[in-house]
Amino acid sequence: MAGAYESAPGTLACSNNEWDEKMKVSPQKTGILLITPSVFLICALLVYPVLYGVWLSFFKKHSFFPDQRFVGFANYLYLMKDPEFWMSLWYGTYYSVSTIVLQIALGVIAALILNEAFRGRNFVRGVVLFPYMIPTVVAVILWKWLLNNQFGLVNYLLLAIGIVKDPLSWMGKDHIMASLIIISVWEFFPFVVLSVLARLQTIPPVLYEAAKVDGASPWGRFIHVTLPQLRNVLFVVILLRSIWMFTKFDTVWLLTQGGGAEKYIRTLPVFAYMRTFMYYQAGLGSTLAVIMFGILIASTTIYFKMFRGEEGI
Amino acid sequence: MNPKKRYQVIIGSVCLFLLIVGGTSFAAKKVINVWHTETNPLSRKAIANIVERFEKLHPDIKVEAEALAWGDLEGKIMAALAAGSPPELSHGQPITCAALQAKGLLLPLDDVVKHIGEDNIWDQIKKVGKYGDHYFGLVHAAGTSLLIYRKDLANKKGLKNPKTWKDLLHNAKELTMDTNGDGKTDIYGVTIPGDNLFINILLGELTKANGGILFDDQNRPQFTSKCMIEILEFTKELTNYLPPGWEGHGYRETFANMYGQKASMMYQGYGRGASLIEQYAPKDMTNTDYFDVWVKPHGPSGTKPAAQVDEEPWMMFKGCKHPKEAIEFLKFFYQDDNYLEYIQTVPIHFFPVTKSLRKSKGYQETPMIKKWKGWLDVQEHYLDNDLVKPTLVIDWKDMTTKPYLMEILGSGILKDMVMEVTKENVPPRDATRKAQKRAEELIKDKGYAKW
Numbered sequence: 001m002a003g004a005y006e007s008a009p010g011t012l013a014c015s016n017n018e019w020d021e022k023m024k025v026s027p028q029k030t031g032i033l034l035i036t037p038s039v040f041l042i043c044a045l046l047v048y049p050v051l052y053g054v055w056l057s058f059f060k061k062h063s064f065f066p067d068q069r070f071v072g073f074a075n076y077l078y079l080m081k082d083p084e085f086w087m088s089l090w091y092g093t094y095y096s097v098s099t100i101v102l103q104i105a106l107g108v109i110a111a112l113i114l115n116e117a118f119r120g121r122n123f124v125r126g127v128v129l130f131p132y133m134i135p136t137v138v139a140v141i142l143w144k145w146l147l148n149n150q151f152g153l154v155n156y157l158l159l160a161i162g163i164v165k166d167p168l169s170w171m172g173k174d175h176i177m178a179s180l181i182i183i184s185v186w187e188f189f190p191f192v193v194l195s196v197l198a199r200l201q202t203i204p205p206v207l208y209e210a211a212k213v214d215g216a217s218p219w220g221r222f223i224h225v226t227l228p229q230l231r232n233v234l235f236v237v238i239l240l241r242s243i244w245m246f247t248k249f250d251t252v253w254l255l256t257q258g259g260g261a262e263k264y265i266r267t268l269p270v271f272a273y274m275r276t277f278m279y280y281q282a283g284l285g286s287t288l289a290v291i292m293f294g295i296l297i298a299s300t301t302i303y304f305k306m307f308r309g310e311e312g313i
Numbered sequence: 314m315n316p317k318k319r320y321q322v323i324i325g326s327v328c329l330f331l332l333i334v335g336g337t338s339f340a341a342k343k344v345i346n347v348w349h350t351e352t353n354p355l356s357r358k359a360i361a362n363i364v365e366r367f368e369k370l371h372p373d374i375k376v377e378a379e380a381l382a383w384g385d386l387e388g389k390i391m392a393a394l395a396a397g398s399p400p401e402l403s404h405g406q407p408i409t410c411a412a413l414q415a416k417g418l419l420l421p422l423d424d425v426v427k428h429i430g431e432d433n434i435w436d437q438i439k440k441v442g443k444y445g446d447h448y449f450g451l452v453h454a455a456g457t458s459l460l461i462y463r464k465d466l467a468n469k470k471g472l473k474n475p476k477t478w479k480d481l482l483h484n485a486k487e488l489t490m491d492t493n494g495d496g497k498t499d500i501y502g503v504t505i506p507g508d509n510l511f512i513n514i515l516l517g518e519l520t521k522a523n524g525g526i527l528f529d530d531q532n533r534p535q536f537t538s539k540c541m542i543e544i545l546e547f548t549k550e551l552t553n554y555l556p557p558g559w560e561g562h563g564y565r566e567t568f569a570n571m572y573g574q575k576a577s578m579m580y581q582g583y584g585r586g587a588s589l590i591e592q593y594a595p596k597d598m599t600n601t602d603y604f605d606v607w608v609k610p611h612g613p614s615g616t617k618p619a620a621q622v623d624e625e626p627w628m629m630f631k632g633c634k635h636p637k638e639a640i641e642f643l644k645f646f647y648q649d650d651n652y653l654e655y656i657q658t659v660p661i662h663f664f665p666v667t668k669s670l671r672k673s674k675g676y677q678e679t680p681m682i683k684k685w686k687g688w689l690d691v692q693e694h695y696l697d698n699d700l701v702k703p704t705l706v707i708d709w710k711d712m713t714t715k716p717y718l719m720e721i722l723g724s725g726i727l728k729d730m731v732m733e734v735t736k737e738n739v740p741p742r743d744a745t746r747k748a749q750k751r752a753e754e755l756i757k758d759k760g761y762a763k764w
Contacts, residue, residue, distance in 0.1 A: 060758070064395035065416065148566075149558040150575055166497065169558020173736045176561065258725065260507025260560030263732050277388050278723030279755065 050293070056286035063282040075287035084271065085288070092267035095180065095252070096245040102185045103241060104234065107192020112226070114193065115200040125197075132190035140254040143183045147171065176261040184251055188244075192237055199233040200226070235307055242303075243296055249273060268292050342375040343635045345642060346400035348389070349453070350625060352380040353585075355658035363651045367642055374638050383510065387719065390630075394418060399630035401639035407441045407703035408718040410450040410626050415716040420629040420636055421447040425643045429667055437696050438666045440709050442626045450626025451643070454656060454663035457692045457701045458518065458621045461571060461582035463488070464605040466500070475610040478522075478547045485554035488577035502554030504567040504576035510704070511564055511581050512728040513721075514621045517705045519544045521619030523612030526707050528715055531764040534752040536730070537745045540614055545734045545741035547612065551580075552735045560736060569593075571604070582606070583623060584662030584692065587685045600684065606691045622701035623662075649673060661685045664692060717761050726751045 025033075057075055061068035079085045114125050131139065146153050147170035155167040170179045203226065211221045249269040256262035258278075266274070268288060276285030349360065357380050364376040381389060387409055393399045394413075405413070413419050426434065426448045435455075442450025466488055475481040485502030492499045505515065520527055525540025535541065552559065556575060568586050570576040572594040579586070591599045598604070609618040629639055645651060647667065653675050656663045660681045665671050676682065682689065695701040702709070705718045721727070730748035733739040756762050 064391040149561070150556065150566075150570065150573065167557070169561060171561025172558030173560055173732070175558075256508075256561070258509040258728075259563060260509075260512065260728065260732055260736075262509070262725070263729055274723075274725065277391075278725070279720055280391070280723075281758065 053286045053289050053293075056283055057290045059283045060281075061283040061286075063276050063280040063285070068283070071283070075284050076291075079284070079287055079291065084266075088266050088268045088271040091177070091265060092246060092269070095177065095184075095265070095267055096242060096248070098181050099184045099188070099245050100238065100241050102181065103189045103192050104238065106185060107189045107237075108196055108230070108234075110189065110193045111196035111200055112222075114197055128193055129190045131187050132194075134187075136187065136250045137254055139187050140183065140251060143179070143186075144171070144255070147179055171256070171259070171261055173261050173264050176256070176264050180252060180255055180265050183255065184245070184248070187251065188241065191241070195233050195237050196230060199230055203229045239300065239303060242299070246296060247292065342373055343638050344375045344377055345402070345635050345639050346633075347376055347378045347639075347642070348381050348386065348400050348403040349378065350381060350383055350386060350404045351658070352382060353659065356380075356655065359655045359658045362654060363646055366651070367645045370645070371638070371641065374635075374641075376642060387723070394630065394632075397632060399633050401633040401635055402627055402629055402643065404453060404625040405450075405628050406719065406722070407450065407624065407626060407712065408705060408715075408722065410442060410628055411712045412716045412719045413628065413630075414444050414449045415713075418631050419449040420631050420633075421449055422451045422627065422629060422640070422643065423448055424640050425451055425647065428644045429647050433667050433669050435666060435668065435696070437622075437699065437701075438624065441624055441703065441712070444713060450628050452624040452626050452666050454665060455622055455624035455692075455696065456584045456659075456662035456664055457623070457695045458514065458609075459579075459582040459584065459586070459606045459688065459691060460609045461579040461586055461604060461606050463571075463574075463577045463603060464601065465603050466490075466577050474607040477610050478612050481610045482547070482550055482554075485551060485578060489554045490577075500574065501556045501570070501576045503551060503578045503580055504556060504562065504570040505551075505559060505580045506564045506567045507560035507562050507732075508564065509725050509728045510722070512731050514704050515548075515581060516544065516727050516731070517702070517707065518609070518619050518621050519547070519612060521702060521707055522609065522615045522617070524615035527705060528711075528756075529764075530714075532715065532717070532756055532761045533764045534749050534756070536749040536752060537742070540612075541745050542741045543613055545731070545744065548731060549734050549741070560732060580609075584664075584685075584688055585659050587661040587681065587688060588659055591681075601687050606688050608691060608694065618695075618700055620695050620701045621704055622696070624703065649675075657681075661688050664689075664696065715761075717756055717759050720755060720759060721752060724751070724755055726755070 058070060058072060059068045060071045060074070110128060114121065114128065134142075147155075149155060149167045149169045149171065152167075152170070154170065155164075158164045159167065168175055170176070207225050207229070208221055211225050216224060247269055248267070252265055252267050252270050253273065256265065262270075269292070272285050272288035272292070275281045275288060347360075347364075351357065351360070360378050360380075364378050367376060368374060386403070386405060390399070390403055390405060390409070390413075399418075410419070422442070431439075438452045438455060439448075441452050442448050462484075467484070470487045472484045472487055473480075475484050487502070488500070489498055489502040490500045491497060505511070517527070520540060523540045523543055525538055525544075526535050528534055556562070556570060562570070564581070567576070567579055567581065568589045571579050571582070571586065572590050574594075587604075590604050594604070609620055611618050627643060629636055633639065646655070649667075649670050652665065652667065652670055653673070656665050656670065656676065657679055660679050665676065670676050703712075705722060706712060706715075711718065726748050729751075730744045733744040733747070734741050753762070
C-alpha cells in the first residue's frame with residue numbers, strides 16, 4: 001500500500017478530500033451523537049424502571065416467583081376500597097407535613113443564629129451538621145435508646161425536671177408518631193440550616209443598613225429583608241424535603257421494624273414495602289408506588305403553579 | 314527503557330501476576346454460602362471454628378458463613394432465589410421450609426440424615442423437615458418458648474404454677490407490685506414482646522392451648538371463632554398487667570424487663586434468657602431460686618398447655634452451585650464434637666437434635682445445663698409430649714397443607730388484630746371480622762382458597 005501511495009500521490013489527495021466530505025457531520029447530528037449516551041442512561045436508569053413499575057401495577061404478581069396474571073385496574077380499585085391504604089396515606093401525609101414544617105422552622109432559626117458572629121461559631125456550625133452525617137440506622141438506634149420508656153434518658157430527664165409524673169411510652173401507640181417526627185426533624189433539619197445559611201451569607205449588608213435607616217426593628221428586618229431574600233432557597237428546600245419526607249422509608253421502618261406500634265406509623269412507603277416483601281404482592285406494591293408517584297407529581301405541579309410565577313424560579 | 318518506565322513495567326507485572334495467581338487459587342476453591350440466624354458472638358465464633366476445621370480437612374472448599382437477623386432472612390432467601398443465586402445452605406422458619414418445599418425449591422438432605430443415623434434424631438425434630446420419604450429440612454437445634462417467672466416473688470405471695478389462663482391472670486395481678494409504697498407500679502406482672510413475629514407466635518400458642526384452629530381444611534381462616542374471641546379477651550385482660558408501651562417492646566427488651574426487675578413473668582421467654590440473666594442480672598440472682606419456669610396454662614376451651622418451638626431447619630436450595638460440598642459441611646457440623654461446641658454457646662436454648670449428643674458426658678456436664686436444669690426439663694416435657702409446634706402450626710399436617718402461613722405471618726394481620734383489641738379498644742368480635750376478611754383476601758390472592 002505504501003508503494004501505491006507513493007506512485008499516485010494525486011489520487012491519494014483526491015481520495016482524502018472525498019473521505020473528508022463523506023465524513024463531514026452536521027452540527028445537529030453531532031449533538032444527537034453526543035447526547036445519545038446520556039439519553040440511553042436516562043432511559044435505562046429512570047424511564048425503564050418507572051415504566052416497568054407502572055406495567056407491574058396492572059398485574060397480580062408474586063414478588064419473587066414468575067407467577068403473574070394481568071388484572072387491569074383491579075389493583076387500583078382494590079386499594080381505593082382498602083381502609084389500610086387510606087390510613088397509610090393519612091399517616092404519610094401527617095408525617096411529611098409535620099416534619100417539613102418543623103424542619104423549616106427549626107432550620108431557619110438555627111441558620112439565623114449561626115449567621116450571627118459569636119465565639120465558637122465555626123465549631124457550632126460543624127456540630128449542627130452531625131445529625132445529617134450520621135447513618136440513619138445509627139441515628140434510629142441511638143434515639144430508640146434515648147426514648148426507651150423503662151431505661152431511657154429522655155424519660156429520666158422529664159421525670160427529674162417534673163414535666164411528667166410517669167414515664168412516657170415513646171415507642172407505644174400514643175407517642176410513636178411523635179417519636180418518629182422528633183427523630184426525623186433532628187436528623188434532617190441540618191439540610192435546611194445548610195441551605196439557608198449559605199443564602200444568608202450572600203444577602204448584601206446594605207439592605208439591612210437601609211432598613212435600619214428606615215427605622216425597621218429586628219423583626220421588621222427579618223420580615224421585610226431576610227425572608228424575601230430566602231424565598232427562592234426556601235422554595236427549593238421545601239420542594240426537595242417534601243419529596244424526600246413523603247417517600248421516606250428507612251427511618252420509619254427502622255424505628256419499629258414491624259413492631260407492635262408499627263401500625264400507627266405505617267406510611268405509604270412502608271405499606272408498599274410490606275405488600276411487596278411481606279405479602280409478596282409485587283403488583284399491589286407497584287400500584288402503591290405508582291400512586292405515590294402520581295401524588296408527588298400532582299402536588300409538585302400545584303406547588304410550582306402557586307409559587308413559580310411569583311418567584312420567577 | 315528509562316528507569317521510570319522500567320518501574321512501571323515491574324509494578325504492572327507484579328500486579329498481573331498477583332491477579333492471576335490470586336484469581337486461580339480462589340477459582341480453584343468451591344465456595345459454599347451458609348446463612349444462619351445465630352447472631353450472638355459465641356455462636357458465630359463456634360461456627361467460625363467449625364468452618365475453620367472443615368476447611369482444613371477440605372482445602373478445596375471455602376465456607377462463607379453469614380449470621381443474619383431473623384427479620385432479614387426470609388426476604389433475603391426469596392430475593393436470592395428470584396435472582397437465581399441462592400446460598401447453598403440457610404436456616405429458615407419451619408413454615409418457610411414448608412412453603413419452599415411446596416414450590417420445589419429445596420434439595421433433599423437425606424444423606425446428612427443417613428450419616429447422623431435416622432434413629433439418632435428425636436422424633437419431634439423429624440416432623441419439621443420430612444416431606445414424604447425425604448428430608449428437605451434438618452433442624453439445627455430446638456428450643457421451646459417458656460413461661461419464665463420470678464420465683465422469689467411468687468413464693469412470697471404463695472403463688473403456684475397456673476393451670477388455666479384465669480390462674481395466670483390471678484398470678485399476674487398478684488405480681489404487679491408497688492414495692493416502695495409511692496402508689497406507682499414498680500414491677501409489672503407480665504412482659505410480652507409487641508413485635509409481629511412474637512404476636513404471631515403468641516396467637517399460635519394460645520390457639521393450641523385453647524383447643525382451636527387457625528385455618529380449616531378448606532384453608533378458610535377461623536379468626537371469628539369462639540376460640541379466638543376468648544384469646545383476645547384474655548390478651549386484653551393480660552395487658553392490664555403489662556408495662557406501659559409494651560407494644561413497642563421487642564424480644565430483647567422483654568428480657569431486659571425480666572433481668573432489670575421491671576416484670577415478674579415473661580410469657581414468651583426462651584432458654585437463651587438464662588444466658589442473658591447470667592450476663593445482666595445482679596450476681597446473687599443468677600439462679601433458679603430467682604428465675605424459674607412454669608409449664609404454660611391452657612385456655613377455657615382447651616385442656617392441654619401449648620408452647621412454640623423455635624427449631625429452624627437447615628435448607629439446601631435447588632440451583633445452588635455446590636450441593637455435594639454443602640452436604641459434607643452439614644455432616645461435619647453434626648459430628649458430636651463440632652455440634653457440642655455449637656450447642657454449648659446457648660446451651661439452655663439449643664436442644665441437640667441428636668440423641669447421642671444429648672446423652673453424651675460432654676453435654677450433660679456443661680455447667681449451665683446443670684445449673685438451669687429445670688428450664689430444660691420443662692422444654693423436654695413439651696417436646697416429649699408433643700405440646701409444642703412451630704410458629705402458626707397447630708397440627709403437624711399444617712406443615713404440608715398450609716403453605717401460606719409464611720405470608721400470613723409476614724402480613725401482620727394477626728398483630729393488627731391484637732393491637733386493635735388491646736390498644737384501640739375495638740371489641741374482639743369486630744377486630745376478628747376485619748382480620749378474617751384480610752386473611753381471606755390474602756389466601757384467595759395466593760390461590761389456596763378451597764371454600
